[in-house]
Amino acid sequence: MRARNKAKADLLRRVPLFSQLSAKQLASIASIADEVDLKEGKRLTREGERGREFFVLLDGGAEVERKGRKVNRLGPGDFLGEIALLTHVPRTATVTTTEPTRALVIRAPEFRSLLRRTPALQLEVLDALAQRLAHNEA
Numbered sequence: 001m002r003a004r005n006k007a008k009a010d011l012l013r014r015v016p017l018f019s020q021l022s023a024k025q026l027a028s029i030a031s032i033a034d035e036v037d038l039k040e041g042k043r044l045t046r047e048g049e050r051g052r053e054f055f056v057l058l059d060g061g062a063e064v065e066r067k068g069r070k071v072n073r074l075g076p077g078d079f080l081g082e083i084a085l086l087t088h089v090p091r092t093a094t095v096t097t098t099e100p101t102r103a104l105v106i107r108a109p110e111f112r113s114l115l116r117r118t119p120a121l122q123l124e125v126l127d128a129l130a131q132r133l134a135h136n137e138a
Helices: 005-013 023-030 108-117 119-137
Strands: 034-038 043-045 053-059 062-066 069-074 094-097 101-107
Touching (some): 005 023, 023 119, 101 108, 108 119
Antiparallel strands (some): 034 101, 043 094, 053 101, 062 069, 062 094
């Protein structure tokens, strides 16, 4: 069953980068989120490569590896790659699906275009990013 915009927005609200956004702002992000079906063994990210997408897992699962070692397992509701929406830094891990998986995907070009068109959204996202950085350094 495909997620509607409201359901997509509810899922996106759980992402720290988006948690303080208004319903209207979340709806605008949900409108650019594609729902995709992924086969088992699909590599979502590769450690060291530049990221271009953000994922929220709806169903299924994925394994996270760093330097060839399994470090985490992701399942429904988990997300990865939000920093790739804002920066060009290399991915910190390789993530591969471990079973058929359904996910929301937001691509960086569409997200950046949305930010350029919506300055208020841009400010909210930058504020959330700054708060996360300050919290991580505390």
